[in-house]
């Protein structure tokens with residue numbers, strides 16, 4: 001699964017708006033970037049379907065990037081299953097990239113940030129931040145307490161603590177393609193991000209901007225849960241001289257529950273889905289909840305390309321349940 005070109009690539013179609021403006025057409029390059037820290041589930045497959053349809057409807061290229069840097073949580077079997085699950089649903093990628101293969105590029109970015117005097121070691125524990133100030137992502141904000149500390153003589157590689165990147169304090173003004181306001185002053189509201197964890201793992205916030213740059217990503221389509229990280233990522237792009245892609249954040253599938261609803265994660269694993277449904281049946285369920293089909297009748301992703309339109313896709317999250325008929329997704333919005 002190393003950057004393998006896959007079959008099923010569709011012919012290039014030119015973006016209509018670019019033609020009508022007389023501008024050079026912009027080739028959309030997009031990615032689906034699931035983490036491999038658990039089984040695929042309906043929420044993962046919905047996200048993959050939306051990314052794939054958005055790219056194909058605009059004649060774009062779309063790759064899958066398996067985010068497997070967190071060695072404490074990832075499993076090779078889950079990465080393999082993610083590839084299988086997408087194929088089962090009918091999604092064919094132009095390439096599959098494994099994030100852990102990209103260590104050299106991530107280290108080069110850390111070297112660049114270090115050379116610019118942006119890196120510092122942080123000795124603050126998560127427990128020390130608990131009870132402090134809430135960040136936009138629901139976690140605890142970091143107050144940049146260690147900003148004045150210097151890296152050890154051996155640089156970031158020799159640091160025994162987490163390494164953070166000092167962001168500029170000014171705000172990022174950004175509204176995504178769905179009209180979702182992502183504006184934030186990330187250094188203040190979130191705090192400087194960890195870019196290399198204490199255990200040596202390259203942190204998500206850094207890896208994502210470096211990987212998107214190297215893949216030439218023009219459009220980032222992903223779930224709403226990641227929206228609060230966007231301003232931090234845009235700030236890291238600025239520090240590294242990386243152009244900011246277009247963003248769009250879509251609705252999520254949630255776990256049913258009596259209390260606060262949570263993003264669907266492990267409750268409906270792919271192994272259970274596959275035992276009950278086939279790919280076209282699941283595609284039909286997802287197409288219906290995404291507003292692209294009037295019923296849940298079986299279909300394939302390729303059949304949805306011509307009807308795909310973000311204006312049909314709901315903006316509020318939905319609850320996914322497992323019952324006697326298998327997967328059922330609530331018609332009503334949940335919040």
Ligand SMILES: [Zn+2]
Nearest residue numbers: 122123124146
């Ligand atoms: Zn600190």
